[in-house]
Amino acid sequence: MSPIIKKKGEKFTLPSKYLLLILTILCTVLMMITFGTDVFNRPLNTAAGYVIVPFQQGIGKLGGWLANRSEELVQIRSLLDENEQLRAQVAALTEENTLLQQDKYELNQLRELVELDEQYGEYNKVGARIISRDAGNWYSSFIIDKGAEDGFETDMNVIAGGGLVGRITAVGPNWSRVTSVISDNSNVSGKTLSTQDNLIVSGNLQLMAENCITFGQLVDSRNAVAVGDKIVTSDISDKFLPDILIGYINSIEMDANNLTKSGRLTPAVDFEHLNEVLVITDKKQEIVEEDEENAS
Amino acid sequence: MLRKTVVAIFILVCFILQCSVFKSLAFANVIPNLMIILTSAFGFMRGEKEGLVIGFVCGLLSDIFFGNFLGFCALILMYIGYLNGKFSRIFYPEDIKLPLALIVTSDLSYGLICYILLFLLRGRFQFTYYFVHIILPEALYTIVVTLFLYPLLLKVNEKLEAYERKRAQKFV
Numbered sequence: 001m002s003p004i005i006k007k008k009g010e011k012f013t014l015p016s017k018y019l020l021l022i023l024t025i026l027c028t029v030l031m032m033i034t035f036g037t038d039v040f041n042r043p044l045n046t047a048a049g050y051v052i053v054p055f056q057q058g059i060g061k062l063g064g065w066l067a068n069r070s071e072e073l074v075q076i077r078s079l080l081d082e083n084e085q086l087r088a089q090v091a092a093l094t095e096e097n098t099l100l101q102q103d104k105y106e107l108n109q110l111r112e113l114v115e116l117d118e119q120y121g122e123y124n125k126v127g128a129r130i131i132s133r134d135a136g137n138w139y140s141s142f143i144i145d146k147g148a149e150d151g152f153e154t155d156m157n158v159i160a161g162g163g164l165v166g167r168i169t170a171v172g173p174n175w176s177r178v179t180s181v182i183s184d185n186s187n188v189s190g191k192t193l194s195t196q197d198n199l200i201v202s203g204n205l206q207l208m209a210e211n212c213i214t215f216g217q218l219v220d221s222r223n224a225v226a227v228g229d230k231i232v233t234s235d236i237s238d239k240f241l242p243d244i245l246i247g248y249i250n251s252i253e254m255d256a257n258n259l260t261k262s263g264r265l266t267p268a269v270d271f272e273h274l275n276e277v278l279v280i281t282d283k284k285q286e287i288v289e290e291d292e293e294n295a296s
Numbered sequence: 297m298l299r300k301t302v303v304a305i306f307i308l309v310c311f312i313l314q315c316s317v318f319k320s321l322a323f324a325n326v327i328p329n330l331m332i333i334l335t336s337a338f339g340f341m342r343g344e345k346e347g348l349v350i351g352f353v354c355g356l357l358s359d360i361f362f363g364n365f366l367g368f369c370a371l372i373l374m375y376i377g378y379l380n381g382k383f384s385r386i387f388y389p390e391d392i393k394l395p396l397a398l399i400v401t402s403d404l405s406y407g408l409i410c411y412i413l414l415f416l417l418r419g420r421f422q423f424t425y426y427f428v429h430i431i432l433p434e435a436l437y438t439i440v441v442t443l444f445l446y447p448l449l450l451k452v453n454e455k456l457e458a459y460e461r462k463r464a465q466k467f468v
Contacts, residue, residue, distance in 0.1 A: 016343070016381065019348060028371070030370075048357070052308065131316070135315045136362065138411075
């Protein structure tokens with residue numbers, strides 16, 4: 001007799017091997033569907049957002065508070081000594097400051113002349129706090145405490161401290177997931193600032209301990225790219241806005257094909273101690289579309 | 297009903313701890329895998345069915361937040377829970393060797409599967425590096441956490457079983 005036949009008066013139970021089979025099929029179908037589309041993401045993200053994210057925010061705040069308190073206790077002694085020294089310095093600096101104020105006035109005038117703007121001033125940015133980090137050890141992504149309710153969408157760029165952190169890859173109502181550029185599954189199209197040569201920046205788990213990531217496919221025909229050059233996001237990337245600083249070249253070498261170069265770069269952002277990030281609410285796609293409208 | 301609530305609370309608390317508190321307690325950038333501990337512990341304590349359902353829920357939770365597509369973690373953890381459930385016949389609460397061995401084996405195989413599917417297939421062939429720096433430390437850290445978490449799970453499970461027996465007697 002088949003084990004799923006219901007006997008009279010007995011509670012119906014599904015044998016575990018059938019449940020396993022059903023859930024396996026479900027998982028496989030889910031994987032196939034969500035590999036290309038994001039049909040299920042909205043309801044699931046919403047549900048998870050309301051159950052989990054409040055706890056994460058609470059723990060994040062508590063953790064931050066505790067870390068601050070313990071740091072305060074450690075620092076209080078050294079701060080007292082420092083305070084004396086600083087008092088003496090303040091007197092000296094006040095005098096210096098008056099001199100510098102005059103210089104600054106002059107500088108501002110000159111700046112206006114050359115119309116130097118703030119580095120990324122043209123984009124709209126919203127600040128967000130990191131509330132939880134990746135549950136596994138393989139990739140490097142984190143959750144921030146704002147989401148669709150604050151107007152965030154997937155593929156928005158995330159920066160911190162003047163450098164590129166990554167982009168938003170999933171959005172819930174009150175949370176979003178940011179995949180960082182150091183994550184092993186991340187590839188960013190970049191260019192060197194000095195020579196405008198295109199290259200691909202890829203995250204690497206193996207180099208994460210050394211605080212490095214790799215780049216490759218750099219066609220440096222003029223042999224002008226050197227260690228220390230700035231790498232910024234390129235114009236041809238379809239996800240990242242142009243001219244956001246990614247990092248500085250750390251080492252560079254010729255590939256075996258003798259055509260392209262690859263090497264390592266040090267990211268501009270300190271991913272180890274990242275707490276707050278800025279999300280650029282302009283998306284690359286929209287900007288391009290606007291330009292097209294203007295052109296037509 | 298009580299059991300379901302308690303297990304759900306365990307899963308939530310472990311997931312939240314894993315991606316907040318343990319990230320700041322990470323040794324050499326590696327965090328323990330509490331989801332594996334839960335899945336395999338309930339697997340060998342309660343049998344195949346409970347193991348696979350808890351594994352599925354744990355995996356789905358990490359997929360929603362950190363996975364690139366749904367179902368990947370859920371599938372692996374579900375099978376780990378199911379296979380651990382096979383050992384429920386030779387499980388005795390007094391013995392700690394079998395649970396430790398099962399949890400370590402589960403964590404190592406989870407690491408290996410992740411490496412093969414996520415890294416090897418993308419041409420990252422430095423297996424020894426990933427084994428020594430990610431998979432092995434994760435397994436070791438997981439054992440250390442197991443030593444604290446597992447007795448708690450065992451106690452809670454015993455309490456729940458006692459409660460269920462009492463209720464069943466009442467109805468007879």
